[in-house]
Amino acid sequence: MKRFLTIPIALLLLGVSGTPKLTPRQRADHALNRLAFGARPGDVDRVMAEGVDAWINRQLHPESIADRGVDARLDQYATLKMSDAQIFSKYYAPILAARKAKKEGESDEEMRRRIPFDQRPQHVVAELNAQRIIRAADSDRQLNEVMVDFWMNHFNVFAGKGLDRVLLTSYERDTIRPRIWGNFEDLLIATAKSPAMLFYLDNARSRSGALNENYAREIMELHTLGVDGGYTQQDVTELARVFTGWTIDRPRQGGGFVFRPMLHDNAPKVVLGIRFPAGGGMNEGERMIHFLAHHPKTAHHLALQLCQRLVADDPPKALVDRVAKRFLDSGGDLRQTVKAVIDSAEFWDPKFYRAKVKSPFEYAVSALRAIGARVDDPLPLARELQKMGEPLYGAQPPTGYSDKADAWINEGAMLNRMNFALTLAANKMPGVRVDEQSAASLDIGVDMPKAASTPGLILGSPEFQRQ
Amino acid sequence: MINRRIFLNSSGLALVAGGLLPNVFVKMAGAATTKGKKTLVAVFQRGAVDGLNVIVPYAEKAYYDARPNIAVARNDVLELDGFFGAHPSLASLMPYFKDKSLAVVHAVGSPDSTRSHFDAQDFMESGTPGVKSTEDGFLARAISNTHDQAASPLRAVALSPAMPRILSGSGSAVAMTNIAQFGVRGGAQVSAAFEAMYGKQSFEAANLLKSADPTKLQPENGAQYPPNPLGNSLKQIAQLIKSNVGLEVAFTDVGGWDTHAGEGGAQGQLANNLRNFSDAIAAFTRDLGSRMGDVVLVTMSEFGRTVRENGNRGTDHGHANVMLAIGGGVKGGKVYGRWPGLGAEHLFEGRDVAVTTDFRDVFGELLTKQLGVAALKSVFPGYEAGPSKWRGLIA
Secondary structure, three states, rough: OOOOHEEEEEEEEHOOOOOOOOOOOHHHHHHHHHHOOOOOOOOHHHHHHOHHHHHHHHHHHHHHHOOHHHHHHHHHHHHOOOOHHHHHHHHHHHHHHHHOOOOOOOOHHHHHHHHHHHHEEEEEEEEHHHHHHHHHHHOOOOOHHHHHHHHHHHHHOOOOOOOOOHHHHHHHHHHHHHHHEEEEEHHHHHHHOOOOHHHHOOOOOOOOOOOOHHHHHHHHHHHOOOOOOOOOHHHHHHHHHHOOOOEEHHHHHOEEEEEEEHHHOOOOOOOOOEEEEEOOOOOHHHHHHHHHOOHHHHHHHHHHHHHHOOOOEEEOOOHHHHHHHHHHHHOOOHHHHHHHHHHHOOOOHHHOOOOOOOOOOHHHHHHHHHHHOOOOOOOOHHHHHHHHOOOOOOOOOOOOOOOOOHHHHHHHHHHHHHHHHHHHHOOOOOOOOOOOOHHOOOOOOOOOOOOOOOOHHHHHOOHHEEE | OOOOOOOOOOOOOHHHOOOOOOHHHHHOOOOOOOOOOEEEEEEOOOOOOOOOHHEOOOOOOHHHHHHOOOOOOOOOOOOOOOOOOOOOHHHHHHHHHOOEHHHHHHEEEOOOOOOOOOHHHHHHHOOOOOOOOOOOOHHHHHHHHHHOOHHHHHHOEEEOOOOHHOOOOOOOEEEEOOOOOOOOOOOOHHHHHHHHHEEEEEEHHHHHHHHHHHHHHOOOEEEEEEEEHHHHHHHHHHHHOOOOOOOOOEEEEEEOOOOOOOOOOOHHHHHHHHHHHHHHHHHHHHHHHHHHHHEEEEEEEOOOEOOEEEOOOOOOEEEOOOEEEOOEEEOOOOOOOOOOHHHHHOOOOOOOOOOOEEEEHHHHHHHHHHOOOHEEEEEEEOOOOOOHHOOOOEE
């Protein structure tokens, strides 16, 4: 079956050194690999000079890091600052108008072609892609971008589903980004009330007498308790009844969350043993979110996922338990929880150094950084991510993308990585500039096989697939 | 009645001499039969094709009552069985219905009631209607199920820019849009360097493609692929089959079916799309000639469309739909499935064609009989899949 995994991955998974402890240089490199999108030329020296612990502490407080260079570059993307209502009137209304004016016999494609590209919903998603790539590649708040990627994936919303293509801008900017260093309950309730999630998992159209269980299932299975969280189908149905009435105000004009008592199921309910008498309202859902956010199963599920992202595909159980305990003890403090992972002995264990296979996004961005590339137009890169199997905002199922190597390693995907490396190193990637000199002095900080004799081969090597 | 089929018959002369075959078969009759692996080709019509206007229940008055502007008139349909007729745009496929290599399954679909394209496609590709968290696709599970050491690195190919949901998670499927460009670009030295680093076995599919060089194979038997994306994909799938690279499952998709407005009847938007669609499949069938004996091509779409036309002379999202199966073992020339009727009392939720055949039963039969999948339970978890529910459309 997984033929690509047989030898190459065995090779990929072998740690580089057998030493009992990482050297100071390896520690800096490791921090840049796991808590950032890889090192740029000179980064390892800079982090060593600052001190790895001091650098990490700064990264854990992104609000203290000025990011003016990136902020200035993002000014060109007007939709990033627009409200949902503004985005809808500019990028969704033209579709509605075109549909109305559609001519007899005209195909949908022909109809859409009449709308200029910069007024289509795709334009909004394109700008969103652009900011994620620019921020990941060049932001000084690197750990923040790593965690944005983690939480956007945890609370995945797919841009290909109807209105979500015009709702994701506010979702990332207003729902996710401001809350990833705060309390998990705040993040959970913000996603529950976000139009993007309400639409994506259909809660917006669930109502008393016409239940849609989609969100009720996924909030337990994916967002909180985990698939083995101990809930039953009956709990799913009852929770769906709890969330009836949680919907979107004027969904085709970019309205926000609204609770509609008329749509709410007023009968008594029992969810996971919690009783709600008849006549309750929105407070039922808020109470369930509070309960789920602080549940031990949730702590374990989140701890496992964080450790998979930051440490190893199959992280040590003792580490997961410790991180889960910190989550519970801190009342769901996400900064404390991430810090528990980074502070652990396991995080710095040499057996995990350069041992985790990069996702396509991590791979592409780390290649840009390693070779000191300057990104003028991120859209060709966004298309490369699609080829490698990880289009941003493009995960269809609510599970999001996997953090495990076997999801990413197949022959076609690896060929795309190699071709990406060759194209980038040859300065032939559209929208990206690579300086010949910095390419020639490319050094990824580990011993390379003899065959890796050019910058393209170095970036395409098994060594550079690992972080 | 013509019940002998060219796919299974390498000595086609008798058929030709009998004068029973339409002209298109004359050249195919001489084609050599190359026994190879059996292949299943799935074509996904994304956007929900209007099955009622593809295979028209022309004998139902309710059909015409519900569609005053976009129905296909009885004298426009291509006769199938005295009750159903095919849309005139399917003309290029009719010879295969007549020679019984093309079967139709009507009122087929997913039991889940969602009318969201996204959810319905997701459910159909994961093979688990109603269950969102299934990570892999059912064709991926099917090929894992038939795993053997000798399996080709090209056993499962998606003609698609990214790995589609239906083949995700197997680890052994590959996705490509152009089989000529699947490989490391940059010359022999670069390839050798990567092989030195990763090992030769990491490039099996690319190397196999390179040595088999399928793109040198021209369409045979006078097949002319229409110049559209589906034609291009099917042409490449045919090249892979003919070059004996061990292809077992191929997948591709084609959009443009979401006809909410200006759908048209015998002519118009849907008619144009359907012509492109059937001409591509007909060219594929003709190109493969006798080799079709080892191949079944099946079509699928996430749900059907409303029985009643809407205010924009189109149709909205519905429920059951139609699937076509063409190829070797297909017992064609027949419309399969129990027809639920279009009378108000028979409609699903009062508006749509009811599902009387679960799509998993069509695929269950195909996967078992065509690919030798033994454990359907692991392909369709949670579903009581088994021969008792099959329609018997494969010999």
